[in-house]
Amino acid sequence: MPLPSTERLLLGPGPSPVSPRVTRALAAPSRSHLDPEMVPLLDDIRERLARVFRAGEGAATLAVSGTGTAAMETAIANVTEPGRRALVVVTGYFGERLVTMLGRYGATVERVDGEWGRAIDPARVSEALSRGRFDIVAVVHAETSTGVCNPLDAIARLAREHDALTLVDAVTSLGAMPLEIGAWGVDVCYSCSQKGLGAPSGLSPVTFSARALDRLVACRSFYFDLNLLLDFWVRRKDHHTISAPLVYALDAALAEVEEEGLDARWQRHASVHESFVRALDGLGLSLLPPPGERLWSLNAVRVPDGVEEAAVRKRLLDRQNIEIGAGLGPLAGRIWRIGLMGSGATLENVSRLSDALAEALAGAGQPVR
């Protein structure tokens, strides 16, 4: 089976584009995790991930050998057991996944449901917290299914006031949107290596605050057991065989983040997003979330009435070599999900995509009836 031989512009919800430098890093000569050349690299990656999370003092930060969903399960599996009560903010597909996964690990789950396409009002969380005792408040910061940014700072503050751990999905915000784990008092946060960070998928950051480390449960999973992962990352004990190419790629991606500067990187994502919103406006297209609630990294674009969304995506792919994403769940057919993330967040891509969208809407966007 021939492998892809040409670049495709990846502007879907993920994977995000991988820069040439990160791609080159994949091919560096392999080493085992005990190798004297690998050990300092792994130490370095832990420290740098903690800085990208802006984790607080005493936090434990590492990368799970799996995708963002593996990091999500690591986050949950180490603080959840039967008897623990979780309040989950659900404003989209990945909020639903939090409910599912917390339930699988035995938590008693209560939900605060919000409209798909809107940020949650923190007053709703406050109200729910006042009605009962919760060990965990779980929320998706950047809801990839709706393009919405939830008010994490306010939610984490409320959780602290009620002595609950804040557990956060930052899969689509880390490296792309302001995220201050330490300053905001977030306790458990997971993300992925692609999207905002720009490495390939497969080695996913997770961080636990000192407070979370005091409240760990006996983890049922072996692969996701934080104590075993710390044994591996910190104490060099046998646990699994980490993927050397993914370590190298994450190292290179983190170097790109650092050279740009985290604040500058956030600002780039903001500018590119704003430019894209203006371009959409010129095309008569609008976003699902209102201003002020939007992600910069992932744009949920309403499919105009009478336009067959799949035909537009297919035409973009076939004619323009650009991938964008479809809606999930109740938003299937109603939105496109367009990621401008990591090295893909450029004004050049906004321009290329806008032209391509105009062409595709003209060509495939005829009313379907």
Place this chain on the structure above:
Amino acid sequence: MPLPSTERLLLGPGPSPVSPRVTRALAAPSRSHLDPEMVPLLDDIRERLARVFRAGEGAATLAVSGTGTAAMETAIANVTEPGRRALVVVTGYFGERLVTMLGRYGATVERVDGEWGRAIDPARVSEALSRGRFDIVAVVHAETSTGVCNPLDAIARLAREHDALTLVDAVTSLGAMPLEIGAWGVDVCYSCSQKGLGAPSGLSPVTFSARALDRLVACRSFYFDLNLLLDFWVRRKDHHTISAPLVYALDAALAEVEEEGLDARWQRHASVHESFVRALDGLGLSLLPPPGERLWSLNAVRVPDGVEEAAVRKRLLDRQNIEIGAGLGPLAGRIWRIGLMGSGATLENVSRLSDALAEALAGAGQPVR
């Protein structure tokens, strides 16, 4: 932090060497798992993995987005729950890990313990099976900690006779040692992408027989849930973002396996192992397991009395740029673990390693007292 820039000969227990072709495949342009160029590649990989396992009809085979330990947890998490009884053959470190992980998933575990460095006598398994009812018989085929090959064919036959599922760790045998999942009647088998297959770590094969599929439990894990993984691999449903470079590398590694032919590849591992045993004999070194019980892929070499094993490993690494592995658990300090696996299983490497061992033993191998 500079990445490694020179090749190192990886002859430890893993990761095994990655061939230039597989390394090049890592850099192919990224695609999402829904991309029309990725979909047939994923279908193809499933079919080819089933052939490498020699899986029987109706088996479900795929690759887990994680290391061999992730595939191990996938194997266990989908057939284990409280109330299920497992008989575990323990002849080394990874047999112990089976006990641990089965226990974490709630199984009632009984053990058949054998000497570390010897294969289990199937009569011991038969005897244990006659004493009670078991849902699962779990065994490590290729015990990476001791260099021993357990008699899987006989054990799987006994398990069938007692209507138990056979669950097998083939991390160090797939692609390197005869393994006939279908013909032997093995029900659940997991391996890794490195070692015998020769891809980088991170995308790990697992297969479930039709019989195992009839006896799945409600999987507690979300990431390792076989039904969700099949939804992803077969029905293209959202579950996780698979790592494109690892897919490409596994594709290339499987192409190398197929071009060589599986039987020829096993034979190459056998010849290289035999050549290495002769070379060891010439150096006055011997293997821990007796003839007939030895892995071809992983050689457990006794550290001679008075030799400081770590000094020899360090000298091999520093002066000869060759990695070999240390012993685990009770075998720490007593053996070296030397892998001749995948593209590393060559007569040239035997020759290079034997010369290097001779030099290292002469230089660092002085009696320590």
